[in-house]
Amino acid sequence: MHKELNLRELTIINEVGKILSRGYEFTKSLEEVLKVLYSFWDVRHSYVALYRRELKALKILKAFGLTEEEVERGIFRKGEGIVGKVYRDGVPVFLPDIRTNAYLNKTGLRERIKQGESFAAVPIKIGGEIIGVLAVFKDFGEESVERSVELLMIIGTMIGMLYKLDEKINQEREEWEEEKRLLTKALSEKYSVEGIVGKSPAVRKLLELVEKVAQTDANVLITGESGTGKSLVAKAIHFMSKRKEKPFITINCSAIPETLLEAELFGYEKGSFTGAYTSKKGKFELANGGTIFLDEIGDMPLSLQPKILRVIQDKEIERLGSEKTIKVDVRIISATNKNLSDLVAHGQFREDLYYRLNVLPIHIPPLRERKEDIPVLVDYFLEIFNQRYNKKVRLHPKVIEIFIEYAWYGNVRELENIIERLVILKDGLVRDTDLPPYFFVHLHDSEPKKVLQVIENTEREEILKALEKTGYVKSKAARLLGYTLRQLDYRIKKYSIPLKRY
Template structure:
């Protein structure tokens, strides 16, 4: 009999070991594990509860022999009931009588047991950290309860290994998905190069600079006003380089809070700060072998600038909370619309870092300095947005002349946004009278205007802007304009303004 029991226990251990080799998620592995307990060790009722750090509760994630309603009731606070106490103390609990007061019976399972079962609960550990509890009901009959608890501890240790493996696999899967998403996004059909479309001497010179620098590994600093297409230049450099098959990772230094930027760039180890429940690779590590584009580098905090300098000089990083350095092979491309030389003089940017990131400076000229490129850009945007919105918008020659005369302070981005809006609002041939008033304000400022026509055109434009801003909710647009709903409805009819329905 003793030999038969020993064979049964070995079978449970062997079958559990097989789960570890299957690369299953923790929940799938736990489900198979509980079935093994039933098949090879005669455990008809069992469950695994994991601790949720955010909710601060233990919840049953997988069970065998429990109904859906019983599982949903299986929620325990830290230190509450047997499950909560085992989690808090890390000490196994064995109850031969489950009718005692401190067995809370939260699941309600006790009500349908025979009464001969012993309840066993043991902690599931990953190293020294307790992550959950394994609990089961078993009629030990002639078997030794002490030996049963020893087996339960072994099995809980194996569950801890499964938990650690699945966490690592999940983390690697997330990182792989992020790399895939970034690479796919960069290489997708929607990757547009309109920012460097043109025939002007400035654009031809820009193209020549890109071709020359792309095949090197030197750092590049792209300067220019907002909307000139600096990010597109960075992509053009990367995809013309030998690193094109590796990731291009973009980081906007002004969009990430200073407190998070270091972790975003360099990654962190588990426990480095509150909420760091697992280690994570930073953008430099993700970009290894490829390029990293540091947009708005003028907003990089002074506290992080020495660390970036170290990456450039030594080609190595150190994670937050980490003690070892990690070698990285990354090409650094930066961009800014600020005057970094002036920032250096004011002590707002490190001089040594400035010279290291600007080995090869590229300046992108504003659109108003290359007006001969506007017709090509307009033609490109018309094609893109006509296809997207299934329209057939065309421009008269006079409209094109107005667009060429306008200074476009927002550069290519402003022109793109304008063309998209024009295609959405209009159809067919666009004439001068269809254009918004503000386009003419920069032209002939000293010329007298037809006052009634000017007021009506301005009023129509402001109503359209308010409707767009409020998602075409007329009551909100009226409030924004300082009109009553009735007054707004009158003007919408008067100017024949289309109110979109979403």
């Protein structure tokens, strides 16, 4: 502008400048700018049209004093009409009277424009690039056309700045979101390897050990109370090892009667015993090239122990009823919640086998000795079960407090089960009053057996209830309880639950 700005021009520029500093979203900024033009300059109708690549045309993004239909109709091709020309050429246009042929009236606004109102359109530029057009309808009266157009050009430039600012904020927001995503991912990876979640020093050490052990072929003995994650760790070792493409075969030595266990482990030939109508591969053969997981190894019958020793020493087996030896290459991971060295001392477990299995010992401490893991595990299980059951259950901080205090004699499994139950049964926020009563039975650490008893009684009752509900159809009851059929069978035996038949 050649001459000094007058008060009105200064006020308008100042007001638009204020909008810049507010960091609104772009369309909101536009709305404010057009409002300023109305309030301080009596612009009754105005709009901003931006070029949209996908439409290959300009489209009104924000308008003031236009109806929805008029906005809808505001689409201008490059070079078409005044708006299209301003966009193409980057030069402002002033049309004193819109009742001429130059004005295409695409919006259909002409009929509502009063006599004496003129039309002005200026380009919106960012740097050298034109991104759209600012258009206003106004009775300029005695005002200088030149000065008015120049003021509009300045506002056009400021709109360009608003656009750029918004783009930058969005880009930063995206970068920030991405950073957050990477961070969360890194965190969850840090707190979880192959599904082993925890942040206590004990779990970190465990994870380091698991990683190291996975690199070797040595036999591993995992010890820890029931539900501490022994099976999980065994699986993690296999799937982190170079045997991961080969089978991972589990056998629970306590769940199978002694007589069947041998056949299960080594396989049999047709006719080798009554009922052996076909030949069958044993678990060692099935696991060839991979890993066999001997769960509850403490329950391996003494009579079978020499045979296991032989597999380890000679890497060969014979099926029952066969003389043929079969070479097997199997890594053995075993687990127990018993004290194996005690069993050795009492002659219930062979010392030589114990040392062969226990080349790399891994001990998982009980959950109550690594309480830092409790909140992380709670989050982890909440997420899993909320997703599985399509719920949004949260726990009151008081509940977490109680969980941290609680002794968890059933360890992680017990925590997992209670959270699954809460997610299924509750909605929204779970309070401490929603917890089952045994959480409030304060027993001393000297009475773990009692607590376990309470848990087991509850479990027994639940199984009974589920069986009643499903008419003693075990598969249905198992599904209801979230157990596999085998897990249910195991518990039915453990709690000597009588199976009625109807």
